[in-house]
Amino acid sequence: xxxxxxxxxxxxxxxxxxxxxxxxxxxxxxxxxxVLGTLLGAMRVSPVPALRAFGATYVNLIRNTPLTLxxxxxxxxxxxxxxNIDYFPSACIALTVYTSxxxxxxxxxxVNTVATGQAEAARALGMTFGQVLTLIVLPQALRAMVPPMMxxxxxxxxxxxxxxxxxxxxxxxxxxxxxERGEPQMVVLSWIVIGFLILIIPLVLLQRFxxxxxxxxx
Amino acid sequence: xxxxxxxxxxxxARLRNRILGxxxxxxxxxLVAFIIYKFNETGQFEARKWxxxxxxxxxxxxxxxxxxxxxxxxLATVLALLFGAVFASARLSDRWILRTPATFVVExxxxxxxxxxxxxxxxxxxxxxxxxDKLWALVIGLTLYNGxxxxxxxxxxxxxxxxxxxxxxxxxxxxxxxxxxLILLPQAFRSMLPAIVxxxxxxxxxxxxxxxxxxxxxxxxxxxxxxxxxxxxxYVPTYLIVAAIYISICGLLSILAWWLQKRMGRxxxxxxxxxxxxxxxxxxxxx
Numbered sequence: 001x002x003x004x005x006x007x008x009x010x011x012x013x014x015x016x017x018x019x020x021x022x023x024x025x026x027x028x029x030x031x032x033x034x035v036l037g038t039l040l041g042a043m044r045v046s047p048v049p050a051l052r053a054f055g056a057t058y059v060n061l062i063r064n065t066p067l068t069l070x071x072x073x074x075x076x077x078x079x080x081x082x083x084n085i086d087y088f089p090s091a092c093i094a095l096t097v098y099t100s101x102x103x104x105x106x107x108x109x110x111v112n113t114v115a116t117g118q119a120e121a122a123r124a125l126g127m128t129f130g131q132v133l134t135l136i137v138l139p140q141a142l143r144a145m146v147p148p149m150m151x152x153x154x155x156x157x158x159x160x161x162x163x164x165x166x167x168x169x170x171x172x173x174x175x176x177x178x179x180e181r182g183e184p185q186m187v188v189l190s191w192i193v194i195g196f197l198i199l200i201i202p203l204v205l206l207q208r209f210x211x212x213x214x215x216x217x218x
Numbered sequence: 219x220x221x222x223x224x225x226x227x228x229x230x231a232r233l234r235n236r237i238l239g240x241x242x243x244x245x246x247x248x249l250v251a252f253i254i255y256k257f258n259e260t261g262q263f264e265a266r267k268w269x270x271x272x273x274x275x276x277x278x279x280x281x282x283x284x285x286x287x288x289x290x291x292x293l294a295t296v297l298a299l300l301f302g303a304v305f306a307s308a309r310l311s312d313r314w315i316l317r318t319p320a321t322f323v324v325e326x327x328x329x330x331x332x333x334x335x336x337x338x339x340x341x342x343x344x345x346x347x348x349x350x351d352k353l354w355a356l357v358i359g360l361t362l363y364n365g366x367x368x369x370x371x372x373x374x375x376x377x378x379x380x381x382x383x384x385x386x387x388x389x390x391x392x393x394x395x396x397x398x399x400l401i402l403l404p405q406a407f408r409s410m411l412p413a414i415v416x417x418x419x420x421x422x423x424x425x426x427x428x429x430x431x432x433x434x435x436x437x438x439x440x441x442x443x444x445x446x447x448x449x450x451x452x453y454v455p456t457y458l459i460v461a462a463i464y465i466s467i468c469g470l471l472s473i474l475a476w477w478l479q480k481r482m483g484r485x486x487x488x489x490x491x492x493x494x495x496x497x498x499x500x501x502x503x504x505x
Contacts, residue, residue, distance in 0.1 A: 047224045047235050050242045064419070064468035065461055066426030069437055073461070076444060077453040081260050111222060119222045129223075137222055158331035165333075165430035175337045185341040193330050200329045 007187045014174060019195050021170040025091055025160045030153055032096035037103020044108045055104060062101035067162055070094045075166045091163035095156060102152045110145035111137065143214045150207040154200060171195060257454070267452035271459065276443060283439030284463060290353055290435060291422045294360035298421065299414075301365025306372035307398075320369075327366040333427055335359035340431045352433040356425065364421045371417060374493050375410030376402050412479035413493040419471045423464070436460055 008015060043055035062070075074090045085093065114137050122136040161172030169177075171192055178188045227235055257263060270276045308320030327335065336359030343350040379402050387397040429437040440460040444453035 045221065045223055047221075047227065047231075048238045048242055050239050050246065054242070054246055060469065060472075061465060064423070064465045064472060066423040066437070066464060068426035068429050069457065069461055069464060072429070072437060072441065073457045076441065077457045080451060080453050081256050081262070083256075114222045116222050120225075123225055133223065158329075161331040161333040162427065162430070165427075172331065172333050172337075175334075175341050179341055179345070182345075185337075185345045189334060189338050189341065192334055196331060196334070197326075197329055204329070 003184065004187055004190075007183050008191055011178065011181075011183065014177060015191060015195070018169060018171040018174045018192075019199075021088075021168065022157075022160050022172075023199075025088070025095065025163060025168070025170055026153075026157050028092045029095035029099060029156060029160070032092065033099035033103050033156070036096060036100040038107055040100055040104035041107025041111070044104060045111050059101045059104055062098060063105075065098075067094065067098045067159055068165065070098050071162055071166045087163075087167045091160075091166060091168045094166075095159060095163075098159070099152060099156045102155075103149065106145050106148045106152060109148075110141040113144040114140045146214070147207055147211040150203060150210070154203050154207070157199060157203070158196070261450070262454045264450060267450050267455050270443065270446065270449050270452070271455070279439055279443060280436070280459070280463075283434065283436040286353075286433065286439075287422075287425050287428075287435040290356050290360070290425045290428060290433070291418075293353075293357045294364065294421055294425070295418055297357065297361040298365040298368055301361055302368030302372055305365065305369035306376070309369065309373050310376060310398075312394075324366045324369050327362045328370070330363070332359055332363045332424055333430065335362050336427055336431060352428065352431055355431055356428045356433050359427075360421055360424055364417060364424070367417055367420075368414065371410050371413045371493055372406075375406035375413075378409055378493065379405050408482050410493050411482060412475045415471060415475035415478060419468050419475065422468055422471070426464075436463065 040055045040058060043051040044059070046052060071091070071094045074085070074094050075087065078085065078090075118136055118140065119132050122132045127135065160170060163170055164172030164176070174192055175185060175188055179185065224231075261267070305320045305324050308316045309324065311317050311320075336355055339350065339355035339358040340352065343355075376398075383401055383405065384397055387401040392400065425435055426437045428435040429441070432438060437460060440456050444456035445451060
C-alpha cells in the first residue's frame with residue numbers, strides 16, 4: 001500500500017502537469033467544437049440546400065474517420081502543406097474538428113425533436129423568425145440536447161488521451177514517461193484511472209440527473 | 219417543405235434562399251479552391267508523391283496493414299459480443315451478488331479512456347518482461363471497453379420488450395431461462411441490431427489507437443509509406459488514401475446500421491422501441 005501512494009507523491013508534478021494539460025485541452029476543444037458544431041448544425045437545418053449538403057458531407061466524412069487519423073493528418077501531413085502548427089494547438093484542432101461532427105448531430109436532432117405544430121402555431125400568432133426560435137423552438141430543443149451533448153463531451157474528455165501519441169504532455173502521456181523512470185505501471189495506470197474517474201463521475205451524475213429531470217417535460 | 223424552423227418560402231424567401239445558396243456555393247467553392255491551391259503550391263500533385271502507390275509491394279503493404287486492422291477488429295468484435303452477453307445477463311439477473319459486480323465492471327470500463335485500457339495490456343506486461351503481442355494489448359482494451367458498451371445495449375434492448383411478454387410467458391409456464399431465450403431475446407435482438415452495428419463501427423475506428431502502441435495496423439503502415447524521403451515525404455497523399463479506406467469501410471457499416479434502423483422500426487415483429495444508435499454514438503467514445 002505504501003508503494004501505491006509513493007508513486008503518486010514522488011511524481012506529483014508529473015501527474016499534476018498531465019491532468020492540468022488534459023483539462024486545458026478539454027476546455028479549449030469543448031468551446032471550439034460547441035461553436036463549430038452549432039454552426040454546422042445550423043447549416044444542416046437551414047433552408048439552403050448547398051449548406052445542408054456541406055454539413056451532411058462534413059459529418060459523414062468525419063464520423064467515419066478515426067480520431068487518431070485526424071491527429072496524424074494534422075501532425076504529419078499538414079506541415080507538408082507549409083502550415084506549421086505546434087503540437088498542443090494541433091491537438092486542440094483535431095479534437096475540435098472531430099467532436100464538432102457529433103455536436104452537429106446533437107443540435108440537428110435536438111431541433112428536430114420539436115413538433116412542427118409548435119412552430120406553426122407560433123407563426124400563426126404572428127411571431128417573427130427570431131421569436132419562434134428563441135421563445136418556442138430553442139427552449140424545447142435545448143432540453144432534448146443537453147443530455148446527449150454531455151455524452152459527447154464526456155467522450156471527448158476521454159479522447160484527449162489520444163493526444164499523448166502526438167507529443168502532447170497530458171494524462172495519457174504519463175505512462176510512457178513513467179516507463180522510463182521504471183515506476184510500477186500497474187500503480188501509475190491505476191492513478192490515471194482514478195484521475196479520470198474524478199473528472200468523469202460528476203459529469204455522468206449531472207447528465208443522469210438532467211436526463212431524469214427533463215425526461216417528463218414532453 | 220415546411221420544417222420546425224422555416225415555413226414554406228414565399229416569393230421573397232425563395233429569392234433570399236437562392237441568393238444565400240449562390241453565396242454559400244461560392245464560399246464552399248473558394249474553400250475547396252484554396253485547399254487545391256495549397257496542395258498544388260506545396261507540390262502534393264507531383265507524380266513522385268503518388269508514384270509508389272503503383273508498386274505492387276506498396277499496395278501489398280497497405281493490404282497487410284488493412285488486414286492487421288481487420289484482424290484486431292474481428293477478434294475484438296467476437297470477444298466484445300461475448301463479454302457484453304455475459305455482463306448483460308449478469309446485470310439482468312435477479313441475484314444481487316451477480317448484478318452488483320457486473321454493474322460496477324460495466325460502469326467502470328465505460329468511464330476509463332480506451333487508450334488507458336490498452337496501456338494496461340501494453341505497459342504492464344512490458345515492465346515484467348512478459349512477452350505479449352501488441353495485437354492482444356489492443357484487442358483486450360477494445361474488448362473491455364466495447365464489451366461494456368454492448369452490455370448496456372443488450373440490457374436496454376431486453377428491457378425495451380414490453381413487460382406483458384414476460385408475464386405472458388411465465389403464465390404459460392415457461393422457466394426463467396426459457397423466457398429469456400425464447401421470448402425476450404428474439405424480440406430484443408431486432409431492436410438492438412442497429413445499435414450493435416453502430417458500436418462495431420466505433421470499434422473498427424478505435425483499432426487506429428493501435429498506432430500509438432506501434433501495432434502495425436493501417437495507420438501505422440500509412441506513416442511508414444508517408445515517411446519515405448525518395449518519394450518526397452508523401453504524407454498528404456498517403457493519409458488521404460488511408461482516410462478513404464477507413465471512410466469507405468466504416469461508411470458502408472454506418473449505412474447498414476441506418477438501413478437496419480429504418481427497417482426494424484417498421485417491422486411489426488419488433489417489440490418495444492428500437493435502441494437508438496444516436497445515444498450510443500454519443501455516449502461512447504464517439505471515437
